[in-house]
Structure formats: structure tokens, C-alpha cells
Amino acid sequence: MKGKLITFEGCEGCGKSTQVRLLQEYLQTTNQQFLMTREPGGTKISEKIRSIILDKDNKEMVDECEALLYASSRCQLLKERVLPALDRGEIVIIDRYYDSSFAYQAYARGLGYDFVAAANNFAINNAQPDITIFFDIDPYHAFLRKGGADSTDRLELAGMEFHNKVYNGYRALMEKFPQRIIAIDASMSVDAIHNDVISLLKSKGFIQ
Numbered sequence: 240m241k242g243k244l245i246t247f248e249g250c251e252g253c254g255k256s257t258q259v260r261l262l263q264e265y266l267q268t269t270n271q272q273f274l275m276t277r278e279p280g281g282t283k284i285s286e287k288i289r290s291i292i293l294d295k296d297n298k299e300m301v302d303e304c305e306a307l308l309y310a311s312s313r314c315q316l317l318k319e320r321v322l323p324a325l326d327r328g329e330i331v332i333i334d335r336y337y338d339s340s341f342a343y344q345a346y347a348r349g350l351g352y353d354f355v356a357a358a359n360n361f362a363i364n365n366a367q368p369d370i371t372i373f374f375d376i377d378p379y380h381a382f383l384r385k386g387g388a389d390s391t392d393r394l395e396l397a398g399m400e401f402h403n404k405v406y407n408g409y410r411a412l413m414e415k416f417p418q419r420i421i422a423i424d425a426s427m428s429v430d431a432i433h434n435d436v437i438s439l440l441k442s443k444g445f446i447q
């Protein structure tokens with residue numbers, strides 16, 4: 240892999256999407272080659288898988304099915320778009336990657352680390368992120384800022400206890416992978432967070 244793989248992670252309402260957009264604008268105005276995408280989604284097939292996963296009518300979906308669908312969507316995105324871009328030497332930014340599966344499916348759903356690791360080993364074939372930025376704000380404060388959950392999104396409706404487990408899952412991952420996962424205080428202003436993102440990625444030599 241000649242390029243750099245950067246992933247963004249965090250709980251619902253952590254401000255990740257805003258920061259993705261600001262980073263995109265920064266890379267465009269500074270003329271840097273990049274691919275920006277999101278999970279689940281980013282390809283025609285992965286977007287179809289996304290709509291199955293997030294559909295609030297799919298209440299009977301079992302946790303294992305959910306985890307495997309995320310892994311399938313990831314595999315398609317990786318092979319169709321991410322790996323070719325990395326081979327071309329581009330910067331690739333993904334809004335969520337396999338750490339989301341560890342935080343949500345392994346920790347919060349309770350499937351356990353080994354199940355999710357096994358499913359993802361098939362899916363990603365060792366494509367590890369060069370850096371993962373964790374937008375660190377706890378779910379209570381994130382939802383407060385956002386003004387409540389999105390009533391059309393099955394995952395957002397899962398309840399506070401679930402989202403606290405997701406947050407604790409992320410904290411456990413940070414302890415497990417302290418070199419790769421870097422936290423940024425996501426309770427700061429949008430501009431302050433953006434400046435931290437840019438300084439961090441510049442200091443690693445991933446962007447200019």
C-alpha cells in the first residue's frame with residue numbers, strides 16, 4: 240500500500256460528519272489527491288447493504304447477521320475502491336471502519352471481540368488503518384448537542400445504555416491500540432476540532 244489509510248470513529252452525534260466535510264474541503268483547496276468515503280456504504284452494493292442494516296423495520300435482525308453485513312459491506316468497499324486508491328498512492332479517509340464493528344457489535348451488542356475479529360479478518364485481508372481518529376465525546380453530551388436521536392435510524396434508536404457501551408468499547412480499543420487510535424476532544428468548537436485534525440495528520444506526515 241503506497242497511500243495512507245485514515246479512519247474516523249466516534250459515537251452518534253460526535254461531530255464526525257462535519258469534520259469529514261471540513262477535511263475534504265481542506266484537501267481540495269490544498270490540491271491533495273484523496274478518496275473520501277463512508278461505512279457502511281461507499282459503493283452501489285455497500286449502500287444497498289447499508290439500507291438493509293439501518294432499516295428500522297428490520298427489528299428481527301440477529302446480531303451475528305448485523306456484524307456479517309457490516310463486514311460484507313466493508314469487504315466490497317475495500318476491494319472496489321479503497322485498495323485501488325491506496326495503490327495509486329492516494330490518501331483515503333473512511334468515515335467509520337472496523338473499529339465501529341468492535342465498539343458496536345463486539346462490545347455493545349455483546350458478540351465479543353473474537354467473533355468480530357474473525358469476520359473482519361475475512362473482510363479486510365490485513366488492510367489496517369495508518370491512523371484512526373476517535374472523536375471523543377460521551378453519548379449523553381453528544382445527544383444533548385444534537386437534540387435527540389434520529390427516529391428513522393434503527394441504530395440511533397437503540398437507547399442510551401447501548402450507546403454508553405459503544406463509548407466504553409471505543410475506550411477499550413484505545414487502550415488496546417494506543418499507537419494507532421488517537422483521541423481528539425470532540426466537545427470543543429468545530430473549528431478547534433478541525434485544527435486538531437489537520438495538525439495531527441500533518442505531524443504524522445499523512446497530509447500537507
Ligand code: TYD
Nearest residue numbers: 251252278279309335336339340343394395
Ligand atoms: P450513520 O448514519 O452513517 O451514522 P454516523 O453518522 O454516526 O456514522 O450510520 C451508521 C451506523 O452504523 C452507526 O449507528 C454506527 C453503525 N455501525 C456499526 O454498528 N458497525 C459498523 O461496523 C459500522 C461501520 C457502523
